[in-house]
Amino acid sequence: MDVRSRLCEIVGADNCSDDPVQLRIYESDFSYTPAGAANYVAKPASAEEVAGIVKLCNENRIPVVPCSSQVHFYGATIPKEGGLVLDLSRMAKVLEIDPDNRRVRFEAGVTWGQLTRELKEKGFRVIMPLTPPAQRSVLTDFLEREEPTNQVYDYGEPLQAMEVVWPTGEIFRMGSASVNGYPDSPSKGGNPSGPGLDFYRFFQCAQGTMGVVTWTNLKIESIPKRDKILFAPIDDLDHVMDFLHRILPRRIGQEVLLLNQVDLAAILAEEWPGDFTRLKDALPPWTLILVISGLLRRPEEKLAYEESFLDQVTRNEFSDLRLGENLPGFPGLRNRLLPILRNPWPADVPHWKNRVKGACQSLFFHTRPGKAQQFVTKVNEIAARYGYPGQDIGIYIQPIEHNRACRPEFTFFYNPADEDETATIRALYREAAAALLKEGAVFTRPYGDLAPIVYERAASYAAALKRIKKVFDPNNIMNPSNLCF
Amino acid sequence: MAISKEIYKALEAVVGSQYISDDPVICEGYRSGPGGYESGLGYERVMTKVPGCVIMPRTTEEVQRIVKVCYRNDVPYVPYSTGFYGSRSHPHVEDALLIDLKRMNDFKLDEKHFYVEVGPGMIYSPIQEECMKHGAYVVIGGGGAQASAIANLIGDGWSPLSHRIGLPHRRILGTEVVMPDGELLKLGSLAEGDDPFWGEGPGPDLRGLLRGYTGLRGCLGIVTRMAIKTLPFQPERLEPTGISPNTALALPEKRVKWINFVVPSKDAQVQAMREIGHAEIAGAVTKVPLFWRAIAKAECKEEFWDLWSKENEETVANFFIVRVLLIGYTSEEQMEYDERVLMDIMSEVGGIARRTKPSDESWIKNADSAGMWLMCGGYVSVDYVIETLSQSPDHGPSYADLKRKYTPPLMPDYGDPGWFQSFELGHQGYSEFLVYWDQDDDTNPVDQFYVDTSKMNIKNRFYTSLLGPHQPLYLTGPQYGPNYHEFLLKVKNEFDPKWKSHPPVPLAHDVFVERAPWMHHMKDWESPDDLPK
Structure with a gap:
């Protein structure tokens, strides 16, 4: 029996295909990563079907490209060595909402739009990254360590116990979901860690190279009763970092972020391009956005003490x-x-990052807040050499963990139909990445062109990663040609 | 194979003659026990050996060179920092090299970026003191302030303060690990440069190798350097008071305050913890065993037994306390807000505040491990698991039931169901169950009880801390994951194909069951014939 027939046996004829027309939608994304064609697509509806497909592919050395979202920005789901696209969009069930433990369990294909809607009905929310597209997989975003705009919780990481299918086809539950008979058990999956090793760590930022996550548990938070959003126009990045050092360790605020005039204009603009241009010209160089909230109990009093603290600090020190x-x-x-x-970015409106010129390339990393200005200067210098005006670069700085760190994100907008411009952006991105790495930028999510640059520097780490990869994926079938694999 | 003169000289060349010894008198000093965690049990008697040689490196490079010599010459070795885990931290095979890491006690504090960078010889006590001087704090795990911070972070690493701070794994930042073959693995931001401030990646996160839910006891390499995230505290000074052993930290009451509440029932305890979590207040919320109160009051063993013998099944069954730590992270006003919310919650669940000393005797200062030996001499925590508040309150009673079968030699505690609390603002729940025994008794039933708890957890579908090397791997392995043992062993074989890093961990408890005749009737699971004998 050929591969296609066996796939049909596993998922049904309606849910697998080798038709080039159907496969075309997986060939490219919003990044400049060259297009790549798969040989098959399969759409499983359960972990057992995923396991069957992965086992079949492992036996036949067929690359497997897991794909949970309906929109992609980094090129990670573009097949680079052919093979099978494992489209998880049918696995879109919210399996449990557990109000007592503030936990939700859901499948890989559940999107931001779906999850936020279902949680809102119950009075809950997920702390979320900045404007995730409504049709993107929530699980993927947290696996890929997108930084939430809310950093007030000391415990950070919201992912809890999850289920995976290893590259050899075994179904495996991690953390406290690993008990026999889960979820029919006192153990609810609140702890991601163990058993034996912290296996879940290997799946973080793995771009689908370590196996397939089928569902996860995730922390959810109550929707605040009262909110107040505050703004400050900022000229001096170092100065605002000092301010954030003063207030964020005191656990002030929920969402806190800094946007330059380009990104904020792109987010706010309604009429294109008029609004965008007008806003970009009129907005201050940077805007600090700080949301303070009153929670379930005595919400006004919580707002009051936060405002009182902010008032004292701004009056006396800033x-x-x-x-x-x-x-x-x-x-x-x-x-x-x-x-x-x-809320997620609406599915029926082009994402703000792509509205500017049709496509974009984002360069993001972690650093100490005090170095943010240095990196801004450096990127501007490099961009200028490529004829990309500094005032056209979108910059978003996310303070992290009470502002002990931050994540600057530089976005270069370009017209994907213009080959020269695309090539220029690619060259600019690579040079900037290499230069920033040399100056101490920490790249934790090396997509595409960034991977060889980062792993050349992190050689011992890459060597150990390859050994781990070999343990779990001896035939290197999982999304090959990504990261250092 | 004994450590030959040639190998000894090669090792001596690494650290100098002052820091290596195979003198039996010196090596005897590293015998497991007497006293300490799990001391005197069958595992210690059967599995631990006096090392053949002891070496004390100072740097990561020295550790690498030592491990490479060992690996080349088939010398088994065991990393050892402060040895809280007693028998589990000592050599399990003859003529092993014990690598004592106490000299690696470097300490650097980065106040602005909330981390400390330490070597494995650095203990919690000075870390907490320095952190608090600079507006930060850390969780001192149950091992106590005398425990190595790194060992604690890759082994356990929680306390009641975890209500706010959360899982220890998340506080591990840039880290250096000497792998079992001597290669150096740098994790997090250290993989890309010299700054240890960040813990993740790049790409898949190899911090997954450092531990499972609980630690690997040195069978997968040696951590030689780690940046540990600290958390912002409040600015007022906590003043040390008292004369040892009755020391405490006097609390600035407008910024830090413990309040003990008596509540009417266990349901009320759980409800209070949930509501405190949902309201996102407090720095710690916990319920501890009644006998801890006797430990805290007693100054000697006799006094403890005088106090404890006044209790009975009824008093234990009706002891419903919730201990809450309020911290004014933002301001005095924030703490007042927290207190108002707390009082609302307590009013709803019927809680009554009791007079509480304005001091901290344990959790901020030093954890409580030293008191655990007071009553009987022998102590072990048979479980300490983070799950949710759905599992935690029911977990202890199942232990208490099982324990009756093994009492004595276990200490009569009138059915006390142990300790449970909220973690991560109520997203998680924690339960810990501790047992005590008189070392002069026949302790074989304690060994049996220990393994029986695993079977109980499997049967009742509880998650448990005692996985990996802490119980027979072939007992728990097929039941969790399933088959997590197969993946753990594959990783072990990949990075330590010669099994020289603390052999036979993670199969040590399997070997113990094979070697100890009084355990044989317990074995109703399959294991391979080629286990190390």
């Missing part, structure tokens, strides 16, 4: 910082921005 409910010159912003921060 009197030049104009932190208020309005960004001067932009009335009504507070009513518009909070829903944007608390």
Whole structure:
């Protein structure tokens, strides 16, 4: 029996295909990664079907490219060595919402749009990255360590216990979901760690190279009763970092982020390109956005002590910082921005990153907050050499873990139909990545062109990764030609 | 194979003659026990050996060179820092090299970026003191302030403060590990440069090799350097008071305060913990065993037994306390807010605040391990598991039931169901069950009880901390995951194909069951014939 027939046996004829027309939708994404064709696509509906497919592929040395989202930005799901696209979009069930333990369990194909909608009905929310596309997989975003805009929780990482299919086809539950008979057990999957090793760590930022995660447990939080969104126009990045060092360790705020005028304009613009251009010209170089919230109990009192603290700090130590409910010159912003921060980017509106010129390339990393300005200067210098104006670069800085670190993200917008421009952006991206790495930027998610640059520097780490990969994926079938595999 | 003169000289060349010895008198000092965690049990008697040689490196490079010499010459070795885990931390085979890491006690604090960078010889006590001087704090695990911070972070690493701070795994930042063959693996930001401030990646996160839910006891390499994330505290000074052993930290009451509540029932305890978590307040929330109160009050063993013998099944069954630590992280106003919310919750569940000393005797300062030996001499925590508040409150009673069968030699504790608490603002729940025994008794039933707890957890579908090397791997392996043991052993074989890093861990408890005749009737699981004998 040929591969296609066996796939049909596993998932049904309607859910697998080798038709080039159907396969075309997996060939490319919003990144400049060259297109790549798969030989098959299969759409399983259960972990057992995933296991069957992966086992079949392992026996036949067929590359497997897991694909959970319906929109992709980094090229990680483009087949680079042919093989099979494992489209997990049919695995889209929210399996449990557990209000007592503030936990949700859901499958890989569940999107931001779906999950936020279902949780909202129960009074819960997921702390989320900045404007995740509604049709993107929530599980993928957390596996890939997208940073949430809310950093007030000391415990950080929201992922809890999950289920995977190893590259050799075994189904395996991790952490406290590993008990026999789960979920029919007192153990609910609240702990991601163990058994034996912290296997879940190997799946983080693995771009589907270590196996297939079929469902996960995730922490959820109550929706605040009251919110107040505050803004401050910022000229001096170092100065605002000092301010954040002063307030965030005191556990002030929920969502906290910094956007330059390009990114904020792209997020806010409604009429294109008029709105975008007008806003970009009028907005301050940087805008600090800080949301303070009253939670389930005595919400007004919680808001009051946070405001009181902020008032004291700004009055006594940062009197030049104009932190208020309005960004001067932009009335009504507070009513518009909070829903944007608390909801996925709507599926029927092109994502703001792609509205500017059709496509974009983002360079992001972790660093100490005090070095952010240095990196901004460096990227501007390199961009200028490529004829890319500094005032056109989108910059988003996410303070992390009470501002002990931050994650700058530089976005270069380009027209994907223009080959020269695409090539220029690619060259600019690579040079900037190499230069920033040399200056101490920490790249934890090396996609595409970034991978060889990072792993050349992290050689011992790459060597150990390859050994781990060999243990779990002896035939290197899982999404080959990504990372250092 | 004994360590030959040639190998000894090669090792001596690494550290100098002052820091290596095979003198039997010196090596005897590294015998497991007497006293300490799990001391005197069958595992210690059957599995531990006096090392053939002891070496004390100072740097990562020295550790690498030592391990490479061992690997080349087939010398088994065991990393050892402060040895809280007693018998589990000592050599299990004859003529092993014990690598004592106490000289690797470097310490650097980065106040602004909330981490400390330490070697494996650095203990918690000075770390906490220095952190608090600079507006931060750490969780001192149950092993106590005298325990190596690195060993604790890759083994356990929690306390009641984990209500706010959370799982220890998340606090491991840039780390260096000397792998079993001597190769150096740098994790997190150290993989890409010299700055240890970040813990992840690049790409798949190899911090997964450092531990499972609980640790690997040195069978997969030696951590020689680690940056540990600290958490912002409040700015007021906590003043040390008292004369040893009755020391405490006087708390600035407007910024740090313990309040003990008596609540009417266990349901009320759980409800209070959940609501405190949902309200996102407090720095710690816990319920501890009643006999800890007797430990805290007693200054000697006799006094403990005087106090404890006044209790009975009824008093234990009706002891419902919730201990809450409020911390004014933001300001005095924030703490007042937390207290108002707390009082609302307690009013709803029927809790009554009791007069509570304005001091901290244990969890901020030093954890409590030293007191655990007071009553009987022998102590072990048979489980300490983070799951949810759905599992935690029911977990202890199942232990208490099983324990009756093994009492004595276990200490009569009137059916006390142990300790449970909230973790990560109620997203998780924690349960810990501790047992004590008189070392002069026949302790074989304690060994049997220990393995029986695994069977109980498997049967009742509880998650448990005692997986990996802590119980027979072939007993727990097929039942969790399933078959996590197969993947763990594959990783072990890949990185330590000669099994020289603390052999026969992670199969040591399997070997113990094979070697100890009083354990044979317990064995109702399959294991391969080629286990190390």
